Amino acid sequence: MNISYNWLREYAPVKESPEELAEILTMGGLEVEEVREIGSSLDGVVVGRVERVRPHPNADRLACCEVNLGGPEIARIVCGAPNVAAGQYVPVATPGATLSLPDRKNPDRRAPVVIRETKLRGEPSEGMICAEDELGLSDNHDEIMVLTGEDGATPRIGQPFAEYLAACGVAHRDAVLDVSVTPNRPDAASHLGVARDAAALTGGALRLPEAPEPKPGGEAAQLVSIDIQAPEACPRYVAMIVRDVTVRESPPWLQARLKAIGLRPRNNIVDVTNYVLHDMGQPLHAFDFDALGGQRIRVRLTEAPTPFTTLDDKERVIPPGAVMIADAERDVAIGGVMGGQNSEVRETTRNVLVESAFFDPSHIRRTAKALGVQSDASYRFERGVDPTGQARAAARAAALMAELGGGTVVPGMVDAHPAPATPTSIAVRATRIAAVLGVRIPLDVSARLLQSIGFDIAQEGEAETARLRCVAPPFRPDVEREADVIEEIARLYGYDRIPEPDRAAPLSGDGARQSPETRLRRTARTLLACTGHREIYANSMLRLETAERFARIAGYAPEQVVRTRNPISSEMAALRPSLLAGAVQAIEFNRNHGQRAMRFFEFGHVFRQTDGERDTEGGAANSADHNPAQNSAATERYAEHESLLLAFSGYAAEAGWNASARPFDLFDAKGAAEMLLRRLRAPDVRMEPATDAPARLDIFSGNVPIGNILEIAPDDAGGSAPEDRIYAAELHWTRLVRRAAPGLDRAYRPVTRHPSVERDMALVVDRKEPAGGLLQTIRQAGGRLLQEVRLFDLYEGEQVEPDKKSVAFALRFGANRTLTDREVNKKMARIVHALEKTHGAALRSE
């Protein structure tokens, strides 16, 4: 919200510069995001009278002017404005003056330009006749500024222009503070409100504008009646009438005020409503009184969608439940949001009805949201205006309209449902202030701070029972509780003045007690990063079709994909059922950017619908089951768990001087998963070829499925070259942690000091015999003595029969004693026997 420094100083005569004031307000809770200087130094700009105008001999659009600046010589100035004419008083920048001129392409930017004597198309020009934008007074560049003398001051030839402006009540320089108002500070959405804080924070006094309120009734009440049919939506409606006004341009001071805060002046009546809104924070609406039928205002709620044309000439459909202002026959305004075209103030308007109402915040919020409109009025009503300020604002506006429009205020006013004063008092205990803030602020200091922003304070009690009895001012509807008052004390006292405690908080070992989840996640991340994997973070939201494809791959039904009701775009309509989709995207992105080796991993949550079946693995469904009906019942239809994905594509090794290139294959994914599971010490891990898919393995720890390993094409269409395919392992991290956690606190096993015995064994088996079964048989038959078995050779070809293959294993035996040859031989024989029996294997003869 824009706050003019000059305007604010009318109410809080602060001595600080705009920047200093911005800092003070920011530290007091009204954050100033930016300070903009407006206007420029007008040194060297003087009032001149145009004596003669003749066409420029070489340019159709230019005119050669002779301008009297009060000096001995008449200045010759070339001017391009269409409205220049002899006899005009105009502001002239003389040679040597520096103006801050707007950039034609970007009018928000200004750059200093020094005015010089020059020649334009061959004609001498000794200065510049200025338009308003060139003087920093507005954005108007259509014509030069003509000083008509109607603005409250009479221009004199040779008079410094700044002096003329000052006589008109216009300060040629100002600063605009862009204040970010938090939702709890509706009072700060006006110059008066910000001034109140400024005065309190700088220790100065607040000067309130004078606005004598008329008594309800009088002639005004005879001219119009107010009928509030929806008091819950409109608890108060004040109306005043101004008669015989002339609708015209506002005087310069008022225009300057509005322009400074970024508003476009329209006419004196509308400008006054905007001025009072930004001055006092009370939104007003001005009706053309003669356009209102039946001398009656009704405030009603719409029951059905209602077509209505607002004063911005837009035809809208007003939703049911909106506050409408109607005359005896028809709707004339959307209450608190925007007026109607049928009753707006026009040039022909003679009599004006000023509306100053209090509308219920939630009604206005709903209506404004449904219409997609945020007006200066709705912004303030939504947050809550001062329920006692309506008559004051109406009186102020009416008086100004009468003054600027040459009319008279009809005596009296209509005040429907005046807000009954309901000051609630809040007790604030000294002990509580100290407990919450951690500092002992003397109670009378707190009292003075609160009084400075309009609180009524009484002190009660002694010592431990000392407390303040506070009545918050009506413009602070947010202050309802002791905690709210303590916050006010804290911000006015200054957060920076609250010292840190002498003693630190008690020690806690919690930080050192990391959960297994955290410990294992950190281990996995470090291991993966150190073994060549790059961590990625992918979007959790996917196109629905993509999510369904990956749901199928992950073994869910496509219907289980979780969707958002209001996606940003169809690209992000569903939540990821697995992390694979994101990795596929990252792989394609990098491949398109020339990368040849992609080894990625990601930790993240994945989601699915469960049809109400409870997922015992974690996620929303089974976390803390406290409380209201909304809690677990609402989320039990969804399951969510943390997942870890490894994904590979392209080349596992590039060709080098000592190595040849090798594309990734499924065993890279499998090997990485094996490495990880071994490091995490997941117990009893098995990787079993899936029966329903040729290129997938399912991973188990014990009987718990903890993930899978698979190979996919980048899209359903193609990518059949091995280096274009994607190999991945996805682990159900939540389950894996549960399995691996007990191993974190395992006991040490002493290392045997006895030598181990190594034996090799080459087998001939049927070509279709899987190696995994052979290994399993060897391990089973080898029993506890067999410490390690490694498959070190796999051969098919001339040396073995067709349909057979040779598989060679290195075995290592050991125990906590020295093994004898006999023992080992016996074990070997047992293994070979088992292999023969189970797999039809034969020892390969040399």
Add this chain to the structure above:
Amino acid sequence: MPDDILKDIESEIIDSTEAAEAFRVKYLGRKSGKITGMFKRIPEVPPQERKALGQRINQAKQQAEARLAAFEASQAPRDDAPRAARMDRTLPGRLPAPPGSLHPLTHTLHDIAQIFEGFGFSIATGPEIETEWHNFTALNFPADHPARDMQDTFFLEPDRVLLRTHTSPVQIRALVAEPPPVRIIVPGRVYRNEAVSYKSYCLFHQVEGLYVDEGVSFADLKQALRLFVQAMFGDDARMRFRPSFFPFTEPSAEVDIWWADETLPQQGRWLEILGCGMVDPNVFAAVDLDPERWTGYAFGMGVERIAMLRYGIRDIRAFYENDIRFLEQF
């Protein structure tokens, strides 16, 4: 007997490759070597002497091997010179593994977490699919608060189930799960229904903090966050607490740090890095805790924002593009 042989070994002259071979055959040859022969005869002596004899023969063997090694070492420079000269020592080394990397958000999250773990906070997590009650109602958001709009929040079911918009619902879950004292930090992913641009993304990461106990005050909050800022941004980091507003804390503050930037007229600017405040009594009421007995503070910060500051990243989308040329820098 091995003692004699020691002298013999010592006195042999080895001055050529041929002599060395003859020496090897004479003493260590598999068939007729003297030392080999002695080993073979060990079983002939009484068992109690075998160990000592074995040791002495071994000593002789080592002596013989040492002489051979000495001779070879004396020859080595001449023999190895050509091979060493042929080796191109400028060839690149073999990497034990290709280079890997952790995501910059992981680094930043980890650094933040580690600081607070050092202060005694433990890590807690919560679901990304949340109830409106946890995400808004229990956190004292009024029923018609703008944040509850569809424009700002992704809903799975209107007015009931949503994607959490902040990590603060984990405050509620933690306070419900166990009685105070509670001292947790909550890293996690959150979602906002915002147009994607260089400065906002539809999701981002936060770290939430919560400390509830008897006697926790705003002064304690200031201390914890001052220590955090110094640990994260350096001991000379300038910071300020500025009053602000959040529905679930009161008083509320935002913390700015001074970010030096020589291109600006003031040589820098204040940048907001986190929001914080004292837990609002209504939050305690929502989880059935007595606000007269318990007080606490909470804070929350955006991880992307801090990572962008640390690394000078200008476009938030870079975090989710996963370009290897970006990832490899961290």
